Amino acid sequence: xxxxxxxxxxxxxxxxxAIVLSADPPAVLERTEFPTLPADGPEPALxxxxxxxxxxxxxxxPDAALEGIGVSCGSPLDAVAGVIQAPPxxxxxxxxxxxxxxxxxxxxxxxxxxxxxxxxxxxxxFGTGRGTDHxxxxxxxxxxxxxxxxxxxxxxxxxxxxxEIGHVRLTSSGPIGYHKAGSVEGWVxxxxxxxxxxxxxxxxxxxxxxxALAERFQSNGQVSARDIAEAARAGDPLAKRVIRSTGVxxxxxxxxxxxxxxxxxxxxxxxxxRIGEPLLAPARATLAREALxxxxxxxxxxxxxxxxxxxxxxxxxxxxGI
Numbered sequence: 001x002x003x004x005x006x007x008x009x010x011x012x013x014x015x016x017x018a019i020v021l022s023a024d025p026p027a028v029l030e031r032t033e034f035p036t037l038p039a040d041g042p043e044p045a046l047x048x049x050x051x052x053x054x055x056x057x058x059x060x061x062p063d064a065a066l067e068g069i070g071v072s073c074g075s076p077l078d079a080v081a082g083v084i085q086a087p088p089x090x091x092x093x094x095x096x097x098x099x100x101x102x103x104x105x106x107x108x109x110x111x112x113x114x115x116x117x118x119x120x121x122x123x124x125x126f127g128t129g130r131g132t133d134h135x136x137x138x139x140x141x142x143x144x145x146x147x148x149x150x151x152x153x154x155x156x157x158x159x160x161x162x163x164e165i166g167h168v169r170l171t172s173s174g175p176i177g178y179h180k181a182g183s184v185e186g187w188v189x190x191x192x193x194x195x196x197x198x199x200x201x202x203x204x205x206x207x208x209x210x211x212a213l214a215e216r217f218q219s220n221g222q223v224s225a226r227d228i229a230e231a232a233r234a235g236d237p238l239a240k241r242v243i244r245s246t247g248v249x250x251x252x253x254x255x256x257x258x259x260x261x262x263x264x265x266x267x268x269x270x271x272x273x274r275i276g277e278p279l280l281a282p283a284r285a286t287l288a289r290e291a292l293x294x295x296x297x298x299x300x301x302x303x304x305x306x307x308x309x310x311x312x313x314x315x316x317x318x319x320x321g322i
Contacts, residue, residue: 003065009315012073014089019052026126026313030056041092069110070319072118082112111318118314120147123267128305132264140270144189187249190225197242211238247279251286258291269304
């Protein structure tokens with residue numbers, strides 16, 4: 001009986017970890033997801049990764065052969081050494097040699113890449129970045145970062161930290177992201193959107209103005225990006241204003257990137273996929289005002305085509321090699 005060949009992807013996030021198996025990426029045959037629980041340290045999650053991947057392979061029969069494993073995770077990390085270096089959402093994962101751990105367990109090549117770079121490779125190979133030589137992929141979830149495709153290849157920079165646009169200070173003060181007040185991540189990530197909305201809600205409450213978000217905010221003192229998006233879709237004026245202002249900040253960030261990299265396409269994941277045009281329209285308008293006209297004309301700004309499965313596709317793309 002001929003050997004059946006498979007690729008495995010491991011997408012490690014602060015909230016959840018997903019393990020996928022594929023014979024023809026990005027199509028997924030088997031998928032397991034579990035809470036990462038970073039407060040418990042890396043060991044329980046690693047055991048769950050082992051168990052899930054062994055189960056997935058066993059389900060394919062005795063002739064199943066694993067070709068390689070790709071790991072996608074937030075920065076900072078060392079892709080060359082294969083080490084996760086305590087990302088903000090995985091603060092207990094201090095210098096975890098994930099590549100050597102997985103290679104020892106499964107005996108196949110393993111590659112590690114940060115989630116923005118992995119997303120860039122996936123969208124370039126499988127998604128809306130196909131056919132481009134110069135493309136940027138932006139994560140827009142809990143954090144905010146960029147993966148850069150230049151001349152058809154992933155660009156990592158001298159120390160593998162290229163694309164950390166979330167760390168750039170957009171204003172002298174403001175919401176905190178990437179440990180910096182007024183940073184791009186503070187203004188336009190999901191966490192930043194929640195901070196901006198909380199400030200707006202406090203102001204509305206002091207002024208006696210009602211918002212559909214107020215009940216949720218008063219019940220637990222927090223409001224999420226999902227709450228804001230749902231309220232905006234329901235017509236809540238405050239939520240709509242917050243999304244529009246976030247879109248303007250996103251547009252200013254895009255203008256910086258367009259002037260620096262002159263891409264053909266900017267592909268945005270996370271909130272851009274879930275919120276869509278209420279966020280992207282003000283971003284595009286601001287980009288058109290702020291960046292060089294010729295560069296703007298050459299660049300499309302679009303949501304990620306791979307949708308909510310981009311984390312799976314990203315890890316599989318890394319497994320296949322860059």
